Amino acid sequence: MNAADTAFVMISAALVLLMTPGLAIFYGGLTRPKNVLSTMMHSFFLMGLASIIWLIYGYSLAFGPDVGGFVGNLAHFMGHGVGTEVKEGLTIPHCVFFAFQGMFVIITPALISGAFAERMRFGPFIIFTALWITFVYAPVCHWIWGGGWLAKLGILDFAGGLVVHLNCGVAALVAALVVGKRKGYGHRSFIPHNLTLTLLGIGLLWFGWFGFNAGSRLAADGVAGNAFIVTHMAAATGSLTWVFAEWILRGKPTTLGLASGAVAGLGSITPACGYVGLEASLVIGGIAGVICYMAVLAKDKLGYDDSLDVVGIHGVGGVWGTFCTGLFASKLINADGGNGLFFGDAHQLLVQIIGILAVLIYSAVITAVLLYAIKAVSGLRVTAEEEELGVDTSAHGEVGYNL
Amino acid sequence: MNAADTAFVMISAALVLLMTPGLAIFYGGLTRPKNVLSTMMHSFFLMGLASIIWLIYGYSLAFGPDVGGFVGNLAHFMGHGVGTEVKEGLTIPHCVFFAFQGMFVIITPALISGAFAERMRFGPFIIFTALWITFVYAPVCHWIWGGGWLAKLGILDFAGGLVVHLNCGVAALVAALVVGKRKGYGHRSFIPHNLTLTLLGIGLLWFGWFGFNAGSRLAADGVAGNAFIVTHMAAATGSLTWVFAEWILRGKPTTLGLASGAVAGLGSITPACGYVGLEASLVIGGIAGVICYMAVLAKDKLGYDDSLDVVGIHGVGGVWGTFCTGLFASKLINADGGNGLFFGDAHQLLVQIIGILAVLIYSAVITAVLLYAIKAVSGLRVTAEEEELGVDTSAHGEVGYNL
Amino acid sequence: MNAADTAFVMISAALVLLMTPGLAIFYGGLTRPKNVLSTMMHSFFLMGLASIIWLIYGYSLAFGPDVGGFVGNLAHFMGHGVGTEVKEGLTIPHCVFFAFQGMFVIITPALISGAFAERMRFGPFIIFTALWITFVYAPVCHWIWGGGWLAKLGILDFAGGLVVHLNCGVAALVAALVVGKRKGYGHRSFIPHNLTLTLLGIGLLWFGWFGFNAGSRLAADGVAGNAFIVTHMAAATGSLTWVFAEWILRGKPTTLGLASGAVAGLGSITPACGYVGLEASLVIGGIAGVICYMAVLAKDKLGYDDSLDVVGIHGVGGVWGTFCTGLFASKLINADGGNGLFFGDAHQLLVQIIGILAVLIYSAVITAVLLYAIKAVSGLRVTAEEEELGVDTSAHGEVGYNL
Amino acid sequence: MNKIEAIIKPFKLDDVKEALHSLGVQGMTVTEVKGFGRQKGHKEIYRGAEYLVDFLPKIKVEVVVKTSLVNQVIEKIIAAARTGSIGDGKIFVTPVETVVRIRTGERDEDAL
Amino acid sequence: MNKIEAIIKPFKLDDVKEALHSLGVQGMTVTEVKGFGRQKGHKEIYRGAEYLVDFLPKIKVEVVVKTSLVNQVIEKIIAAARTGSIGDGKIFVTPVETVVRIRTGERDEDAL
Amino acid sequence: MNKIEAIIKPFKLDDVKEALHSLGVQGMTVTEVKGFGRQKGHKEIYRGAEYLVDFLPKIKVEVVVKTSLVNQVIEKIIAAARTGSIGDGKIFVTPVETVVRIRTGERDEDAL
């Protein structure tokens, strides 16, 4: 066991955990005040729910011994075999690996919840995310990180461009379509109620993302250091390009644009961060800031109500970053990785594209099946009256502010 | 010296420090807006006061050479002997151990302050906490962690179920009784003024608690990893069971219930985290969520005004977790620990019960003596007028919000 | 390569990054609500802008091969040579050193922005900070940490008393004078709009400062441990002395005083923390709390409008701490450091004074030149109408709160 | 001249504004208020305690018009603010003796 | 009909509500306001600066009733809102010409 | 007696307060409101969406005085609140039938 790696991964896991509260306030600030708590509740509740599922069987489905390249078996049911001894192939205790990965299963469905904020019923939300973790997150995670078929193909996804970002972005699109628009969407105004929360949220997300990306190396070495700095640079570039793009198009540079661009940069660099160098990070992050902004602008034309822009930012960013990994990856950065097209290996790009399509289709189909099934059985939305009153009060019997 | 352990404990100490601001906003969000600053001031002021006491003599009383099993002597007065060299028996510099432990002496009295929020005078608060650290915290810490009589008996308290949680919970009960109810308690409504603060607070607390619990191993190893993951799981389970309990009893799952349940789970696992495994963490955290909720409900019947439920959550959680350590501890998890009843050693449970009773009685008696003495000399409460106007303005000449 | 040091410096870098969002909300809470976002934007925008400058040429100017003791050359243009291999003379990857130092170049100009909050135009702000990083931050950093002339003289500045605090404080003074007072300054009231933000901000700053100061050791050892604990103690003492000073002078202890005193203590200990012991930290922090408070009180008499008191707190604190390093530094604490006057070396104090004067004069002159040049070309301030309406709306098209 | 005060449901504000605008009304003043009435409130739950919150968020729109317009304004407001469910709110009409425009000092109908 | 406007201390709102309710008053509208009057303000201190804050938080309760009820309502409000110390507030009574219930279009006393 | 309601620009509140004070007016009540009028609003931008915000923050000052003071009060308010640019606001004067001081039960002019 390597104590330094163990320390590093534990602290990284703590940083990733903090991203979920960070996301909760990021999202919370963007809703109307009558829905701030219900929106935050989605994220916070998953800190409980997803963790318990992870312990009972989620980890085993994702990282248990491979079954047909598709999913893990139940060898680690209830944490069986996840102890203080070093995990094979690593230098850290198995339980630390379990903990680190256990933070990713929280934030991925939490990200989706931005798509149906302000109108989803709480019961169906619980059912949906429990099923989604089981039937989407765990298998996709297995394919890529658990030794499944995409791993065998040689896919590169350092910290979750596919597993986390594209996956949640696609699910968010389906959810926005199936759950439907918020009442008044298109003619009433949906203005963020507290951007100080959102800005603090991006601060915590950016901070936690160092654990997410550098920690994914599972060791405190040069590759982790590289992941650290390219993550930072992609966030920096994404925040600037989004701001400048809207300054040009709309005449004003906004703080929400800055925060959104940072998330776009961070999401995009996620699959690439362990494989690409500094120049690539500028390209990946910088273009992410622009294309994610365009994707958000396009939403209005396409007409679905993805309340907090999960699709435009995480979905598009996830595709972009995964694709770029197939361009910019280099064994000079990480000998354990691969070479992208620009470093001579066109095959890697092909694998990345296969990965994108596979996750996109799988996540879209299963998410749709799950949501339609729940809709048929119990419905997904609060009533019109509850929506008008606010979900905080109607579902949770609380209000955010009594100032 | 082990650099990895040193890095781990330094970062853990930083995480524990962050818990106090986290607690401040957790508490601050729960008060009425006219008392948010005074409530936060209690915690923030202790970051100064408790630290200075710790440096001057607190550390020495707690960890100095043993005097009769009860308290340390003044060998470390003014940080004497606390330098950059490795502390005997550990792998980290003495000053790092001093710093880590110095964060616990801040948060423990900060937790108590929730009991008398919205009505305590600031001067008497300072006197009380200074005396409480001296006469309660330091000796109890010595008994358990400083080689005192409970340590000799073999008590298991990994990260402060007794030293921190039961200790502050009991003191809180006494304080709520001696200071008396808030004006209008029972007929006016005391509604949290800003639950977004409280939710962000639980986010920071949960994050920091990894340093609190895993860091208490003082080394980056498998036992620390175990402490890390069981802490997380207990928080997760506690948050869920509290929410489901109130969903059943009151018809609504609330965000404040979630946050409260997480704290209940975290407080309860604290003494146990270095000794118990994953299944035990579910039981400890899960039941904590329910019994702490019951304890909070009971408060209304018992009729004392513990403003922010320190007794129901930390007091009850501390007892429950310490007791469970006597049931679930296992040398398979931590060879340096002990075996609980379920692992064959009934004696350990007995020791745990002795520990609970000793801390409970000692903390209650000395806290009562201190508070009655201060009450006699200077009074404890703001005037009725000051209370009506709000303590922020009357004591601190500030208001929280000018929106 | 040392994995423990690498882990420690990466996490420290993440902590320093977090200080900028922490500063943003610290500052944001102190403005009027119509300017909260524009104030936060200054800090957040620098997370992008300063990072990109750092990558392109800033790092090279600061840490590239020395040119005449004044500045580095462009050997590291675009991150050239900054890879995963260990940096010469250190135990960590070059890219990790680059990342750690890259966080300091963000927060230093972000600190300045407090001086011209609520009235600066955004475009000129960008130009100014870009030039300031280039012509002030990078060279001063080179003088002291990059092997420049002050380093050769033997200056002691462990974590940035000169490079960060005095430097930004002097620039802030010049900026407050050149930009001019806020409309109505002196007769209207400028009351903080949300002190809960400011308190949370000091919590995050205090937390992040451990990475700033202890991380500046670039290794997880006893000296880092010493830096950690003296940082904590100086913050503690500064917060207490400021509060008691205002309690005596104005009759009330305030939360803003506590937060300000903590920053004063933290800023003052910054240059000293790797060289001085615990007693010195009490003196440095404790006196800082009082003299920075006096400096803030003096502002009203001197009549410049340094909106958020950068001069009084960081400028004065930076001078004080750097001076004290020349008094209290001791090779017993850090054999790589020096001895101050009280440990027998008057020469060290002289060097410190030279450093103070050099940075003070250089930063003042260049900042003035830059600001007057920009003022001449494009103006610095928003129009009177925009100022009345609020910079959030007029410059960014957003409002902070819609509660 | 008269002041017409309408207490309406918050989400009806835009509709009422449009309606008044279409009548040629050039100005109005809006206040966030809390209303107590036949519309029942909701329960809030904070840890142990349950509270019945019977003050509901409402918007008060105040518009001063010349007396001849009063009935039209009332009709328009009703048309815009009505949902048909309890709690739609009330309109109160009170007399106004004088109106002054601060900028110009104009008085009464000229000032509207 | 008349509108009765009472400016009261914030913590007296529940008592006033109960009192009006006991009179059979079915509705009222409440606004958070700041009052300036004989009751002295307080000092606030922010770093260097001291400010005298002389606007104090108050609650305005507005209730429209038929004229015959006005005196009873005034009595009840006084009984509920009085603490005897300065700053208890004021009651203003103004004439109301028309009342309309938006939901039904009912007018005047029927609309109350 | 009359109630004078002035809708003013927020940053003019202190000046108006001073002005009224100088007239011997002992009390007033202030409310944060949003005004819609000739003064144009501003654009806000949130990610994709642009909104025209045409409700601007204003302050409503209410002061009840004996009728003989009304004109003086109006003059003072105009003098204090006028900037000359659009949106300076309006003054409305309405009749008040009764005033009561809650603390003492005093009525009408004695209660002011």
Ligand SMILES: Nc1ncnc2c1ncn2[C@@H]1O[C@H](COP(=O)(O)OP(=O)(O)O)[C@@H](O)[C@H]1O
């Ligand atoms: N007598 C009254 N005086 C002042 N405001 C009233 C009065 N009655 C009702 N209101 C206001 O009108 C709102 C709607 O009244 P309510 O009785 O709930 O429904 P409806 O308007 O359908 O009769 C209340 O919330 C309150 O703000």
Ligand SMILES: Nc1ncnc2c1ncn2[C@@H]1O[C@H](COP(=O)(O)OP(=O)(O)O)[C@@H](O)[C@H]1O
């Ligand atoms: N002439 C007035 N016009 C409008 N509101 C007033 C007037 N005088 C007092 N008020 C309101 O009544 C409140 C209480 O008045 P104050 O003079 O402080 O005490 P009291 O009601 O005991 O005489 C004030 O805060 C203000 O809101």
Ligand SMILES: Nc1ncnc2c1ncn2[C@@H]1O[C@H](COP(=O)(O)OP(=O)(O)O)[C@@H](O)[C@H]1O
């Ligand atoms: N008819 C009206 N009824 C009520 N309030 C009005 C009316 N007209 C204007 N106001 C208020 O007066 C404010 C200023 O009016 P506006 O037309 O913008 O400028 P001006 O006062 O210069 O004519 C508005 O924002 C609104 O609050």
